[in-house]
Amino acid sequence: MARYTGPKTRISRIFGEPILGNGKYLTKNSNPPGQHGGTKKRKAPGEYALQLKEKQKAKYTYGVLERQFRKTFDEANRRKGVTGENLIRLLESRLDNTVYRLGIAPSRPAARQLVAHKHVTVNGEAGERSFFRAASR
Incomplete structure (x- = not known):
């Protein structure tokens, strides 16, 4: 299973919220990441930018990549x-x-690792597909 393995604090600083874990580091450095993080003033983002940001926030929060997110959306x-x-x-x-x-x-x-290593199973099967089948019965 693919997953995001990059810097987690950077993602939280982009959104200004604790997305991947606790947010104790946001009080120390609450600026967006990058060389000009807190200094650049930009115009208000458009509707598409707000929707894209919310979509990316959901993807990072639940730990899914674009293709899996697209299938879930469909x-x-x-x-x-x-x-x-x-x-x-x-x-x-x-x-x-x-x-x-x-x-x-x-x-x-950590929960994803437990599921991937089959420490948690549903009806003797591991993974989301078995969970969806069990939930729909």
């Missing part, structure tokens, strides 16, 4: 109801996120 779009709510519902029902929410793992990456 599934949310197919279901009845509001697409955004369906998307969050699908992302929250992933097995690694459920393990994190139950408190078995201290973070989402």
